[in-house]
Amino acid sequence: MFRIFREKFLNVVSKIVEREIKEEDISKIFYENYEEFLSADVSIEVLEKIEEDLKNKLKGVKIGRGEIEKLIKNTINETIENILNVGTIDLLKMAENKKPFVIVFFGYNGSGKTTLIAKVAKYLMKREKSVCIAAADTFRAASIEQLEEHCNKISVKLIKQKYGSDPAAVIFDAINYAKINRIHFVLADTAGRMHTNKNLIEEMKKIVRVNKPDLKVLVLDSLIGNDIINQIKFFEEVGIDCFCFTKLDINDKGGNILTACYLFKKPILFLSYGQDYNSLEVYNYKDFSGKFIL
């Protein structure tokens, strides 16, 4: 008798305190927790879209008053994790049946391409893969010497020509060298600037047409802020397969990565954390979303 009474009583109480989640509840919790990103890193456009997604999921849901904040936070976490879950690329597996496996790295000057390529070479060699590098940035002064210095330090064969020579031809040479010497991977550095952006696009298209790379990687500097959207749109013209992010040792807030994942949904290959050759991580969305979890 008492048990039935108690159950009825609790039912009534929970109904009384239950209410619908309102848009204001969602905005309040969302912006309270993401203000830090608002001022720095995530594109406003993307934040607004995420907020809208949350509202579509939660608005009008009836729940006990005390549970509202928890449900909103859990939904935010779930949403962020879904956004960051763009997949990664298992490079070694992908390259199992292709020798050489050719990777071309694109990206603006200063994005960290040359440094990243040396790290990727080291990463592959640690896993018993042989590597050669193509110096296909034949435009920027000192770029070949910079790459040569890295290659000497990590003992990797560099295929190069003179400044001003055709980058597609340099990569073609490197592929031939790799074929003859049974090398697993060719990593190609490219120019991040030409006389005009149109020249740059044409040059990249030619590299792709002539060499048919197995993977086209766009290298992005995590310090560039909202310009990331324009950069990605620019390089998409050559058909980018995946992203790598550099300089996360300076800015690891990850807002940029959230923006790129939300808008472009391309896999992320590596995250790069400094000048040291070993400061490279394979992207893992579960680990990475940890920094956003409420």
Ligand SMILES: Nc1nc2c(ncn2[C@@H]2O[C@H](COP(=O)(O)OP(=O)(O)O)[C@@H](O)[C@H]2O)c(=O)[nH]1
């Ligand atoms: N702190 C830090 N600096 C980096 C990183 N990657 C590259 N750099 C530096 O950024 C500058 C541009 O890098 P570089 O590899 O030459 O870029 P590229 O022009 O795209 O080839 C250099 O001074 C690098 O030492 C990184 O992950 N962290």
Ligand SMILES: [Mg+2]
């Ligand atoms: Mg370079």
